[in-house]
Amino acid sequence: MKMKVFLLIAFIGVVAHSFALAQGRGGGRGAAAPARNAAPPTSPVTGNSANGKALYFNHGCYGCHGFNGETGRAFVGNWGNNLASEENFIKFLRLRANVAPVTPATNMPNFPENSLSDRQAKDIYAYIRTFKSNAPPVENIQTLNDIVKAASRPYKP
Secondary structure (H helix, E strand, O other), X not given: OHHHHHHHHHXXXXXXXXXXXXXXXXXXXXXXXXXXXXXXXXXXXXXXXHHHHHHHHHOOXXXXXXXXXXXXXXXXXXXXHHHOOHHHHHHHHHHHHHHOOOOOOOOOOOOOOOXXXXXXXXXXXXXXXXXXXXXXXXXXXXXXXXXXXXXXXXXXX
16 A cells, blocks of 8 residues: 555656646756746747748757747746847857857757858747747646645545
């Protein structure tokens, strides 16, 4: 019986952690927690989101950021300074390429202008700005709330 209780508590911990990651609160893959900003940016967008969608997939962005920016190294619901404007986004993409082009990045590939033009970067940024959060608030997930409530009751053998 003690093993069942242990497994239930472990399961609840995994589920709660998964929901935190899905809602952009976990940082993903051991990343340092960036500045939190739940509100999406409102800066002007000049790129073409349809072109940006193709570039997002062709450059493998979905491999780390998911198909909607909510998984892995999520940014939807956690919009950082690098996504505050097109200018910031391009500076972020170019930073490592210009500062240390030979040193491989461990957290984000290098994107010098000869591999991704400013126009293409703006298109990717326009596509990213179309992303919306699909995760429901934790308090609206009834099954999770039922599990947490059941687990919080005292154990009686």
